[in-house]
Amino acid sequence: xxxxxxxxxxxxxxxxxxxxxxxxxxxxxxxxxxxxxxxxxxxxxxxxxxxxxxxxxxxxxxxxxxxxxxxxxxxxxxxxxxxxxxxxxxxxxxxxxxxxxxxxxxxxxxxxxxxxxxxxxxxxxxxxxxxxxxxxxxxxxxxxxxxxxxxxxxxxxxxxxxxxxxxxxxxxxxxxxxxxxxxxxxxxxxxxxxxxxxxxxxxxxxxxxxxxxxxxxxxxxxxxxxxxxxxxxxxxxxxxxxxxxxxxxxxxxxxxxxxxxxxxxxxxxxxxxxxxxxxxxxxxxxxxxxxxxxxxxxxxxxxxxxxxxxxxxxxxxxxxxxxxxxxxxxxxxxxxxxxxxxxxxxxxxxxxxxxxxxxxxxxxxxxxxxxxxxxxxxxxxxxxxxxxxxxxxxxxxxxx
Numbered sequence: 224x225x226x227x228x229x230x231x232x233x234x235x236x237x238x239x240x241x242x243x244x245x246x247x248x249x250x251x252x253x254x255x256x257x258x259x260x261x262x263x264x265x266x267x268x269x270x271x272x273x274x275x276x277x278x279x280x281x282x283x284x285x286x287x288x289x290x291x292x293x294x295x296x297x298x299x300x301x302x303x304x305x306x307x308x309x310x311x312x313x314x315x316x317x318x319x320x321x322x323x324x325x326x327x328x329x330x331x332x333x334x335x336x337x338x339x340x341x342x343x344x345x346x347x348x349x350x351x352x353x354x355x356x357x358x359x360x361x362x363x364x365x366x367x368x369x370x371x372x373x374x375x376x377x378x379x380x381x382x383x384x385x386x387x388x389x390x391x392x393x394x395x396x397x398x399x400x401x402x403x404x405x406x407x408x409x410x411x412x413x414x415x416x417x418x419x420x421x422x423x424x425x426x427x428x429x430x431x432x433x434x435x436x437x438x439x440x441x442x443x444x445x446x447x448x449x450x451x452x453x454x455x456x457x458x459x460x461x462x463x464x465x466x467x468x469x470x471x472x473x474x475x476x477x478x479x480x481x482x483x484x485x486x487x488x489x490x491x492x493x494x495x496x497x498x499x500x501x502x503x504x505x506x507x508x509x510x511x512x513x514x515x516x517x518x519x520x521x522x523x524x525x526x527x528x529x530x531x532x533x534x535x536x537x538x539x540x541x542x543x544x545x546x547x548x549x550x551x552x553x554x555x556x557x558x559x560x561x562x563x564x565x566x567x568x569x570x571x572x573x574x575x576x577x578x579x580x581x582x583x584x585x586x587x588x589x590x591x592x593x594x595x596x597x598x599x600x601x602x603x604x605x606x607x608x609x610x611x612x613x614x615x616x617x618x619x620x621x622x623x
Contacts, residue, residue: 239335248277263448265565276308284327337446349398357393365436372412389438496557507535514560526591533600545604559587
């Protein structure tokens with residue numbers, strides 16, 4: 224048994240599983256579909272666009288985080304999942320399986336350590352944190368330069384530099400007590416500069432800025448995003464924001480512009496919007512307002528209005544493609560629009576919103592008009608595993 228908070232923070236924490244198990248399964252087509260803090264709420268495997276496939280990967284990763292399988296055993300399970308689903312993926316099987324294993328295990332353990340290190344007792348005993356670079360075959364120069372950086376636990380530098388800070392990064396953040404400071408003659412470091420560098424999103428072509436030394440998509444604190452409810456980003460933000468001053472009031476709050484607050488899901492959306500949806504179901508003629516978008520979603524798709532409209536024509540097409548939906552399902556459409564728990568970029572002026580309710584996962588696709596004045600609900604449905612499997616079986620072999 225660990226005899227100190229510092230030792231406990233180094234152990235594979237039970238909080239790592241809690242962090243992973245609260246995630247929502249998210250099918251994706253590209254690794255940038257979920258960006259930074261969105262990974263604290265969504266589980267994805269880049270290019271795994273089928274929910275059943277994602278579900279099988281999730282079971283395997285869960286066992287890896289729990290320490291029930293070695294990386295060698297995980298590779299075998301990865302091969303079996305790929306064969307079972309006929310998944311065509313990028314990279315060699317060994318490379319992809321190792322990457323999935325390492326990233327998910329390291330990020331879950333980082334979130335778990337953060338949860339342990341930010342309890343009132345831990346912060347009282349260990350009010351400082353230190354960046355440590357662990358030996359590896361190919362060290363990153365800046366990660367080596369950050370080794371030994373010692374700052375107050377609430378310093379906002381840890382909002383973007385809470386290791387791991389990239390693919391296969393072996394760095395970690397360790398707690399430091401006042402006694403350790405005195406005993407070893409340590410002193411608080413000068414905060415390293417946030418040196419922003421341009422990076423081009425390979426999917427959209429958008430040029431964004433990421434901190435030097437941190438791989439794109441890793442400039443966030445997974446534990447803080449999980450526990451403080453930072454909202455998932457639709458895509459890469461242009462700037463991570465300016466650092467606020469460190470205080471003695473506890474872990475720093477998100478800097479303005481870094482990530483918006485995660486909306487808290489509620490069981491029922493606005494009743495007027497529900498009534499509009501139900502009226503269109505009975506009389507699919509005309510256009511009705513069926514929900515409102517969170518402010519950060521409106522900004523991301525370039526709209527000037529938060530209102531979401533649904534046409535009777537779209538609802539008629541819905542019935543052709545999603546005849547399994549019931550009235551109870553459609554009543555979840557306003558909540559899906561207003562309180563999504565995960566937001567995934569779908570392209571210019573478009574976004575996909577995910578919302579869990581009653582053990583089901585609902586998906587809405589929204590697009591704003593060219594001038595941004597109106598937003599329309601293009602598609603709404605719930606994921607159905609059996610239907611997903613049947614759809615995959617009917618697809619041509621080369622795209623299954």
